[in-house]
Amino acid sequence: MSAQEFAARxxxxxxxxxxxxxxxxxxxxxxxxHVGWDYIALDMQHGLIGYSGMVAGLTAIDSSPSTVGMVRVEANNPTPIGxxxxxxxxxxxxxxxxxxxEAAAAVAAAKYPPFGVRSYGPMRSQLRVGPIPADANRDTVVFAMIETPQGLANVEEICAVPGLDGVYVGPSDLxxxxxxxxxxxxxxxxxxxAALTRVREAAAAAGVAAGIHTPAGQIAAQRLGEGYTFATVASDLTxxxxxxxQHLEAAKS
Structure with a gap:
């Protein structure tokens, strides 16, 4: 899947x-x-991945024609986002x-001028997204995590931020x-x-995507059925x- 196709979806x-x-x-x-997920998100906030590992992980994801790579950055700052x-x-x-x-600042960090403050240096992204800033602005997606009391209280205003493509629930913190x-x-x-309902309804009203992290495929299906538009399942470590x-218990039986 191309970056443009993913952004459109x-x-x-x-x-x-x-x-x-x-x-x-x-x-x-x-x-x-190569299993067939639409995307794989690399966790740079809580995950055990450094910068070199992130680059290698994104390169590995790009070997699949159907899957794109995203990153949960460690902070709302132009440097890790860029x-x-x-x-x-x-x-x-x-x-x-x-x-x-704060949501507007995240969007600005991900977009080139005149829509943002991203510095031009597409070391690998020109292979995936392309070297033209206007194309990158069109094909790059930005999600704001809703996981704090303040974020939940302000979710309607967050969803209305121009250029924000969606919100993403961090269920543990929420x-x-x-x-x-x-x-x-x-x-x-x-x-x-009730908080999950508020988030997905705010996203729907604003016409943006509503995403959520889930512990298992069955829960992902449940949340999609409730109105979330994208869901992440578990993690490789889990x-x-x-x-x-499971195999240890089976071997003992």
Whole structure:
């Protein structure tokens, strides 16, 4: 899938499925890219991936004709956003967005002038997106993570920011944001589900994509059925541990 096709599908609010990578293993990422996911997101915020690993991971993803690479950057700052895009990511997921001003800053960091402040240096992105700034502005997608109390309170204004392609729920932080004692606290399930409804309704009203991280394919299907337009499933580290444990138990039986 080309960057232009992916951006069009995102902006068309089509159903899209992605995968999450936290391990610095380009070979593993390459194998996963050939499974058929629409995108793989490399986690530079909490993942175990450095800059060289990010470049190698994006290169591995690009070996698949059907999958594109995105990056969850470590901070809402022009430097990591620009480096991820220069390395060949077709989009960035920006964490801890609290208000419309911060969302607008994320968009500006991802866009070349006159729409933003991105510095020109498409080291790899010219191979994937192209060397023309206008094309990159058109084909690069930007998502604001909704995961803080302030972000949830301001989600309608965030969704209305010009140039923002969508919002993306970080469920662990969001559950804590609505009062959870930990990321899986069942005592705030009602508040959490209400927050998820508010986010997806705000995105729908603004005509932008609504994304969410999910722990399993069944949950991804559920959230898409509820109205989210794209969903990421689990992570390579989680699946590695889970499958290993399953086989260990099977061998013991």
């Amino acid at each position: 995102i902006r068309g609010r089509e159903r899209i499925l992605g995968y999450w990578s936290v391990i610095d293993s380009p070979i593993s990422t390459e194998w996963i890219a 480096r991820a895009l220069d390395a060949g990511a077709v989009g960035v997921i920006v964490p801890l967005i609290n208000n419309a001003e 559950r804590i944001a609505v009062g959870g004692k930990h990321s899986n606290d069942p005592d705030v399930s009602e508040e959490f589900e 699946h590695l541990a889970n499958v290993s444990a």
